[in-house]
Amino acid sequence: MTTLFYIFAAVTVLAALNMVLQRTPVYSALSLIVVLCSLASVYLLLGAEFMAVLQVIVYAGAIMVLFVFVIMLLNAGHESPSHRSRVAKWLGAPLIGAFLVEMLIVIWDQFPPTSAASPAHLDGSPAAIGHLLFRNYVLPFEVTSILILVAVLGAVVLAKKEF
Amino acid sequence: MGTFSDSTVLLLIAVVKIAVVLTVLLTIIAYVTWLERKVVAHIQARWGPYLVGPHGLLQPVADGAKFILKEEIMPAEADKLIYWLAPFLGFVLAFLSIAVIPFGEGFTVHGHPIQFQITDLNVGLLFVFAVTSLGVYSIALAGWSSNSKYPLLGGLRSSAQMISYELSLGLAVIGVLMNAGTLSLRGIVDAQSGFWHIAGVNTWVPHWYVFVQPIGFFVYFTSAIAETNRVPFDLPEGETELVGGFHTEYSSMKFAMFFMSEYANMVTVSCLATLLFFGGWHGPVFGPKIVQILLPVFWFCLKVFCFIFFYIWMRGTLPRFRYDQLMSLGWKFLLPLGLLNILVTSLLIAWHG
Numbered sequence: 001m002t003t004l005f006y007i008f009a010a011v012t013v014l015a016a017l018n019m020v021l022q023r024t025p026v027y028s029a030l031s032l033i034v035v036l037c038s039l040a041s042v043y044l045l046l047g048a049e050f051m052a053v054l055q056v057i058v059y060a061g062a063i064m065v066l067f068v069f070v071i072m073l074l075n076a077g078h079e080s081p082s083h084r085s086r087v088a089k090w091l092g093a094p095l096i097g098a099f100l101v102e103m104l105i106v107i108w109d110q111f112p113p114t115s116a117a118s119p120a121h122l123d124g125s126p127a128a129i130g131h132l133l134f135r136n137y138v139l140p141f142e143v144t145s146i147l148i149l150v151a152v153l154g155a156v157v158l159a160k161k162e163f
Numbered sequence: 164m165g166t167f168s169d170s171t172v173l174l175l176i177a178v179v180k181i182a183v184v185l186t187v188l189l190t191i192i193a194y195v196t197w198l199e200r201k202v203v204a205h206i207q208a209r210w211g212p213y214l215v216g217p218h219g220l221l222q223p224v225a226d227g228a229k230f231i232l233k234e235e236i237m238p239a240e241a242d243k244l245i246y247w248l249a250p251f252l253g254f255v256l257a258f259l260s261i262a263v264i265p266f267g268e269g270f271t272v273h274g275h276p277i278q279f280q281i282t283d284l285n286v287g288l289l290f291v292f293a294v295t296s297l298g299v300y301s302i303a304l305a306g307w308s309s310n311s312k313y314p315l316l317g318g319l320r321s322s323a324q325m326i327s328y329e330l331s332l333g334l335a336v337i338g339v340l341m342n343a344g345t346l347s348l349r350g351i352v353d354a355q356s357g358f359w360h361i362a363g364v365n366t367w368v369p370h371w372y373v374f375v376q377p378i379g380f381f382v383y384f385t386s387a388i389a390e391t392n393r394v395p396f397d398l399p400e401g402e403t404e405l406v407g408g409f410h411t412e413y414s415s416m417k418f419a420m421f422f423m424s425e426y427a428n429m430v431t432v433s434c435l436a437t438l439l440f441f442g443g444w445h446g447p448v449f450g451p452k453i454v455q456i457l458l459p460v461f462w463f464c465l466k467v468f469c470f471i472f473f474y475i476w477m478r479g480t481l482p483r484f485r486y487d488q489l490m491s492l493g494w495k496f497l498l499p500l501g502l503l504n505i506l507v508t509s510l511l512i513a514w515h516g
Contacts, residue, residue, distance in 0.1 A: 026242075033300070037297075050289070053292075054289070057296050060293075061292075061293060061297055061299075062329065065296075065299055066326065068300070068303055068307075069323065069326075072303065072306070072307045126286065
């Protein structure tokens with residue numbers, strides 16, 4: 001189990017790096033798909049089959065298909081570095097460093113290495129997730145769906161203006 | 164058996180099962196191509212293949228040999244890595260989903276229960292959907308990497324088509340899931356055993372979900388045909404307008420792999436239709452023990468065969484849709500119908516408790 005986790009974790013990190021460093025958009029998109037699928041495998045190792053399968057269906061199977069579709073439609077070739085923003089150049093690396101340190105502190109607080117954090121007590125079955133989503137967290141769920149609906153309407157309005 | 168540990172035996176059983184299922188599936192795929200040529204030929208008042216072997220039964224073998232021996236041609240401007248990857252990706256994904264399909268009840272040997280299924284996931288149905296939803300990359304990337312205009316159009320069409328029809332495909336099965344109360348394919352089939360009882364009277368109509376979910380079945384099967392890129396929804400190939408669509412630039416065995424994955428997907432989709440709506444392996448069971456074990460598998464295969472025959476029948480009967488018709492059918496007809504089906508089913512379930 002631990003060996004499998006390290007394999008998938010390594011694949012995730014390497015594919016994520018490749019996604020950022022890659023200059024061809026299609027390769028970047030494919031690397032992102034690899035990241036999503038290996039993350040799903042990590043979920044699977046944690047016993048969350050439902051989350052794993054949803055991750056593949058929603059992200060890798062639907063959203064990323066749209067990404068690839070758009071890249072193919074625009075026939076995007078190689079990227080060339082832009083020299084427009086000097087702020088990004090100087091602030092990018094320090095901000096990423098600060099963010100990483102922050103994340104590490106949070107994780108250290110939540111799971112100190114002395115306490116063997118085991119996710120086994122969590123129930124990852126569809127029924128359990130459904131109960132949580134539609135009983136305990138029904139308000140955030142509904143608010144999110146309305147937010148998405150508004151975004152969809154906005155997209156339709158923006159697209160209609162073109163004609 | 165005593166000398167092996169339990170995990171070794173389990174591993175051995177799994178390996179044997181995978182080998183058997185793969186061999187059977189590959190043979191079935193080879194002979195579905197023969198069946199398709201034969202049936203379509205007879206629909207069009209021709210003979211079909213009849214020279215190689217009796218009734219052309221050795222034609223798939225001849226085709227295979229021809230595909231292997233043909234020259235490989237790769238477009239000079241193709242993206243080499245993805246051009247190679249695309250057919251393999253489609254092939255692997257198409258064969259992966261068969262892992263969770265149950266074929267029958269199962270039996271015990273030396274106290275080891277053996278199921279007619281490679282593995283029973285508790286989210287088996289969603290696993291199949293996840294794997295089929297990744298299958299679109301094979302076609303889209305094949306179209307893109309060929310670096311040629313007709314394949315690109317085929318790839319674009321297929322990604323748009325598969326995104327549209329996946330939605331109705333997913334919505335269509337929710338009615339069945341609400342009735343069965345499980346995502347395990349074995350559980351869904353178990354929930355369909357016996358007969359329908361109306362007010363305590365046995366109707367002798369099998370307890371199949373197609374009788375309570377006819378709309379769900381209609382939406383499922385229509386979207387499934389579109390998902391597998393078959394006539395009348397084979398726009399990504401469209402040989403009269405796109406030469407051959409996404410596989411125009413592919414030759415020899417890589418070309419054959421696209422077709423093998425298409426037929427494997429057809430088999431998977433037919434298996435799912437049987438499991439979800441037609442009671443899986445349930446049917447009359449009688450006779451001695453060995454017959455009792457094998458009859459359910461026979462019923463399952465018979466039902467799947469009917470669906471595959473229906474696929475071929477459609478190909479011989481219907482013309483291809485126009486692209487805008489395909490899109491409006493998916494978004495303006497099947498999707499609302501699927502949503503309405505969910506609404507009515509959940510209201511009825513809430514009503515009856």
